[in-house]
Amino acid sequence: xxxxxxQATLEYVIRLGDDSVVLGHRISEWxxxxxxxxxxxxxxxVALDYIGRARMYYSYAAELAxxxxxxxxxxxxxxxxxxxxxxxxxxxxxxxxxxxxRQLLADAYAAVMLPELxxxxxxxxxxxxxxxxKETKYHLRRSRDWVLRLGDGTEESHKRTQKAVDQLxxxxxxxxDMDETEQLLADNxxxxxxxxxxxxxxxxxxxxxxxxxxxxxxxxxAVRGGRTGYHTENLGHMLTExxxxxxxxxxxxx
Amino acid sequence: MTSQEENFMRKIEADEKIEPKDWMPEAYxxxxxxxxxxxxxxxxxxxxxxxxxxxxxxxxxxxxVLLSKxxxxxxxxxxxxxxxxxxxxxxxxxxxxxxxxEAKYASIFNYPTLTWGDVGAIGWLVDGAxxxxxxxxxxxxxxxxxxxxIRICKEESFHQRQGYEALLALANGSPEQKQIAQxxxxxxxxxxxxxxxxxxxxxxxxxxxxxxxxxRETNDDLRQKFIDQTVPQIEVLGLEHPDKAIKWNEERGHYxxxxxxxxxxxxxxxxxxxxxxxxxxxxxxxxxxxxxxxxAITAYNEKKNAKKAQNVA
Numbered sequence: 001x002x003x004x005x006x007q008a009t010l011e012y013v014i015r016l017g018d019d020s021v022v023l024g025h026r027i028s029e030w031x032x033x034x035x036x037x038x039x040x041x042x043x044x045x046v047a048l049d050y051i052g053r054a055r056m057y058y059s060y061a062a063e064l065a066x067x068x069x070x071x072x073x074x075x076x077x078x079x080x081x082x083x084x085x086x087x088x089x090x091x092x093x094x095x096x097x098x099x100x101x102r103q104l105l106a107d108a109y110a111a112v113m114l115p116e117l118x119x120x121x122x123x124x125x126x127x128x129x130x131x132x133x134k135e136t137k138y139h140l141r142r143s144r145d146w147v148l149r150l151g152d153g154t155e156e157s158h159k160r161t162q163k164a165v166d167q168l169x170x171x172x173x174x175x176x177d178m179d180e181t182e183q184l185l186a187d188n189x190x191x192x193x194x195x196x197x198x199x200x201x202x203x204x205x206x207x208x209x210x211x212x213x214x215x216x217x218x219x220x221x222a223v224r225g226g227r228t229g230y231h232t233e234n235l236g237h238m239l240t241e242x243x244x245x246x247x248x249x250x251x252x253x254x
Numbered sequence: 255m256t257s258q259e260e261n262f263m264r265k266i267e268a269d270e271k272i273e274p275k276d277w278m279p280e281a282y283x284x285x286x287x288x289x290x291x292x293x294x295x296x297x298x299x300x301x302x303x304x305x306x307x308x309x310x311x312x313x314x315x316x317x318x319v320l321l322s323k324x325x326x327x328x329x330x331x332x333x334x335x336x337x338x339x340x341x342x343x344x345x346x347x348x349x350x351x352x353x354x355x356e357a358k359y360a361s362i363f364n365y366p367t368l369t370w371g372d373v374g375a376i377g378w379l380v381d382g383a384x385x386x387x388x389x390x391x392x393x394x395x396x397x398x399x400x401x402x403x404i405r406i407c408k409e410e411s412f413h414q415r416q417g418y419e420a421l422l423a424l425a426n427g428s429p430e431q432k433q434i435a436q437x438x439x440x441x442x443x444x445x446x447x448x449x450x451x452x453x454x455x456x457x458x459x460x461x462x463x464x465x466x467x468x469x470r471e472t473n474d475d476l477r478q479k480f481i482d483q484t485v486p487q488i489e490v491l492g493l494e495h496p497d498k499a500i501k502w503n504e505e506r507g508h509y510x511x512x513x514x515x516x517x518x519x520x521x522x523x524x525x526x527x528x529x530x531x532x533x534x535x536x537x538x539x540x541x542x543x544x545x546x547x548x549x550a551i552t553a554y555n556e557k558k559n560a561k562k563a564q565n566v567a
Binding site for chain 2: 039
């Protein structure tokens, strides 16, 4: 592996780890707040899958960095300006409709992205993707079912769900942005060229939203910045909470 | 005694299980509903004090372990609600009783979780005390409850080991970490002992429950087991025992221990704990906020069924 590619792979794996840990954290905020007990269990499963993914990406990052950092240094010892997750993942929990719509948008993204990532020439990345594909099938089935029921449920649930779609849509454009790092990896068969995936994602999401009697928003606004560390105000608060214990006791084992 | 009553008592005495369709005295049914639903509510309310630390868990591994644990508790709650429903009551009725304060949950969850150490202490001491009780309940006379306990005990002992391990990491860590562990032990030890309930002589439901073999061992006997098993565990942690009167009694083959502060026990049960109102309000708020979601599911299913009916016609 050339130095440039190794550096890019490290950056890439951190990005994927950041996406996973931030979304996993947001989902975990639902524990004991779900609409019924079965939902607490089901949503907890999804959170576990995402945090599990984060651990795999970060431990690979530690291996690539080879500078004494461990799995936990990446999530716990970086500030929001250093985080590289997509903005969609950090948006607050919101109401149940908001969380399920975000989940659908993220799950559909995973559903088009992972089948490409699994072809990665990097064996570790391919192995993580292979595991994640199976989880995502279940996640997508679940978020799809929820959006169908909420969209085509009562007037109130429809209204809340449409509002969530409208509020989140502008954060989905950057899911398909490429930069030099990702282009280098895509050219070398390690990373995914996500710019080619938007049509498939859009078709999948549109079909679900339309069936749910919801309106697919037009692309009139787009917020970007997650991959460069230009975040919304939400991430700082999330990390403050997540990192407080770890950072209060530097160098300790848990 | 009617022949039904005789038959029931014969089964109890022969250690046969009572099953949902069997005849049972109304008081037996009521007693079981009270105990089983209290147990289910405890699992559900117990999600809150531990859930309080999911977003602050100090490592990803600990976060995963805690998240799985709280999920298990939800699963136990679900399982126990279903088992209670076999006695002819609905989950909605049980939840209403929890929210109105008519039904109780384990008073231990009225204590706040203030530090990461409390997560370890709950796993180790609270789940540990629960297991001592539940192992005994595996032999309870009501079939669905007994089978539930067998299944739940397996997961609880896993939780206890994980909790102990989390505390061990603190006890072996920095001086501040060790202090956190000691503080958690000090705050949760006595409330854990209270989980076994009042002394046998003071226990309102004990006598009848023992006769019907709903309970198989007395509060004090179970508490003694827990006290005995905890002493060496505290030694391994290298922490100070919170009970200064703890002393091995060769003659009894058990540890002698200091008296529990029962005034505190009753005070917390009666609403003076740090979290009594918070726990119930949290449950009510989540339940109320979920109303529109549950309504949406009902409406969606009705629409789908209507469509299906139309297609058939």
